[in-house]
Amino acid sequence: MSHRAENDLRARFHCPKCKSHVCHVGSASLPSGKLPLPVTGYYVVTCGLCGFTEFYNQSVFETLEEPNPKTARVPVDPAADA
Numbered sequence: 137m138s139h140r141a142e143n144d145l146r147a148r149f150h151c152p153k154c155k156s157h158v159c160h161v162g163s164a165s166l167p168s169g170k171l172p173l174p175v176t177g178y179y180v181v182t183c184g185l186c187g188f189t190e191f192y193n194q195s196v197f198e199t200l201e202e203p204n205p206k207t208a209r210v211p212v213d214p215a216a217d218a
Contacts, residue, residue, distance in 0.1 A: 138198070141179060141194075141197060141198065142161045142179075145159070145161050145179060145181050145192070146159060146161060149181060149183075151183040151185065151186060151188055152188070153183070153186050153188045154183060154185050154186040154188070156183050156184060156185035156186065158183070158184035158185060159181050159182060159183055159184055160181070160182045160184055161179065161180070161181050161182075162179075162180045162182075163177060163178065163179055163180060163194070164177070164178050164180050164191070165177050165178070166178060176193065176194075176195075177193075177194035177195070178191045178192060178193055178194060179191070179192040179194055179197060
C-alpha cells in the first residue's frame with residue numbers, strides 16, 4: 137500500500153454512521169468473479185469507533201486527483217442555456 141494512498145484515505149475519512157474521524161486502513165485482494173480469476177486490489181477503510189467498513193478499488197483510487205477547490209470549475213453545457 138502506498139503511503140500517499142493511506143494518508144489520503146485517513147485525511148478524508150468521516151464515518152457515515154457514527155461521524156468518527158478515526159479509522160484503520162489496510163488492503164485486500166479479491167478475485168473479480170470471472171474465470172480465470174484475475175485478482176483486484178482494494179483499500180479497506182474501517183471506522184475505529186463503530187467498525188463500519190468501506191472498500192476502494194486501488195486502480196481507480198490511484199488515478200484520482202482532487203482538484204484545487206479554488207481553481208475547480210463546473211463544466212458549462214451551452215445547450216442548457218438555450
